[in-house]
Amino acid sequence: MTLLLDAVTLAYRDRPVLEGVDLEIRTGEILVIAGASGCGKSTLLRALAGLLPVTSGRLLDRGEPVRGPSADRALMFQDDALLPWRSARRNVELPLAIRGMPRAERTSRADEWLARVGLAGLELRLPRDLSGGQRQRVQLARVLAGGPRAVLMDEPFGALDPQTRREMQRLLVEVWNAETTVVFVTHDVEEALTLGDRVAVLGGGGLADLVEIPLPRTSADPSLRARVLTALGAPALETT
Ligand SMILES: Nc1ncnc2c1ncn2[C@@H]1O[C@H](COP(=O)(O)OP(=O)(O)O)[C@@H](O)[C@H]1O
Ligand SMILES: [Mg+2]
Numbered sequence: 001m002t003l004l005l006d007a008v009t010l011a012y013r014d015r016p017v018l019e020g021v022d023l024e025i026r027t028g029e030i031l032v033i034a035g036a037s038g039c040g041k042s043t044l045l046r047a048l049a050g051l052l053p054v055t056s057g058r059l060l061d062r063g064e065p066v067r068g069p070s071a072d073r074a075l076m077f078q079d080d081a082l083l084p085w086r087s088a089r090r091n092v093e094l095p096l097a098i099r100g101m102p103r104a105e106r107t108s109r110a111d112e113w114l115a116r117v118g119l120a121g122l123e124l125r126l127p128r129d130l131s132g133g134q135r136q137r138v139q140l141a142r143v144l145a146g147g148p149r150a151v152l153m154d155e156p157f158g159a160l161d162p163q164t165r166r167e168m169q170r171l172l173v174e175v176w177n178a179e180t181t182v183v184f185v186t187h188d189v190e191e192a193l194t195l196g197d198r199v200a201v202l203g204g205g206g207l208a209d210l211v212e213i214p215l216p217r218t219s220a221d222p223s224l225r226a227r228v229l230t231a232l233g234a235p236a237l238e239t240t
Contacts, residue, residue, distance in 0.1 A: 002025050002061065003060070005021050005022060005057065006059075006060070009021075023210070029182070031181070031196065031197065032200065033199075034185075034186055034188075036233070040205075041154070041185040042154055045075075048183060050073065072148055073151075073152060074148035074150070075143075075153075076143045076152070076153045077155075078156055078157070080127065082135055084128060087126055088114060088122055088130065092109075094142065114138070117175060122134065133164035136168055140175070144180070150181040153184045157191070169194055172195065182195075189232070196211075198211065208233065211224060211227055
């Protein structure tokens with residue numbers, strides 16, 4: 001197991017957002033965190049990233065308390081976090097440069113990842129000359145090129161149009177390697193069922209349900225859909 005939450009409570013000042021969360025995140029799984037807006041998904045992800053200390057309980061990474069950010073646990077957001085003055089290649093190189101990888105090696109590693117996400121030939125483009133979907137591909141390449149043990153993604157495809165979003169979901173599953181643990185936050189039930197090995201549904205200030213999604217992943221299974229929707233607690237959400 002990679003990450004363990006044991007009776008974790010997360011709060012801002014004195015106001016708890018999540019209380020008593022018990023969760024084992026398995027090495028190499030894609031764990032989706034689902035839940036309505038404001039239920040604490042980003043808060044949980046920030047704690048996993050080491051950006052927010054637990055108020056009580058234990059948060060362990062391979063048995064050691066998480067005390068701060070680590071390159072082993074890489075974050076990816078919805079907002080475009082690319083540096084606008086750096087080419088796609090130089091953006092992907094950045095975390096490798098920070099780690100001290102020699103230039104020739106990081107350039108070939110960056111180009112390899114850009115090719116893997118379908119951007120061969122666009123290495124020298126600046127972010128402003130790429131589409132939104134292409135920029136998300138660069139971000140995905142950047143996150144994965146660093147070889148983190150865990151990738152923490154906060155609604156990374158939320159701003160994309162539906163077709164590009166589906167392409168990115170397919171791409172993620174394609175390039176994800178089975179040793180990398182992915183924690184993927186979404187409020188979209190279809191996305192949760194498409195991507196997740198398991199779906200942890202947050203609600204009511206805690207973990208409302210933990211649903212195992214059998215392989216092959218299919219969002220067509222109506223009973224699993226119903227279960228996730230029930231855990232989300234609102235038939236109204238079905239329309240969003
Ligand atoms: N920095 C902060 N300070 C105080 N309250 C916050 C902060 N960030 C989020 N919250 C509150 O915590 C709750 C959960 O927020 P968040 O984790 O962002 O929800 P989600 O990502 O599920 O939409 C919300 O009520 C939000 O207003
Ligand atoms: Mg959020």
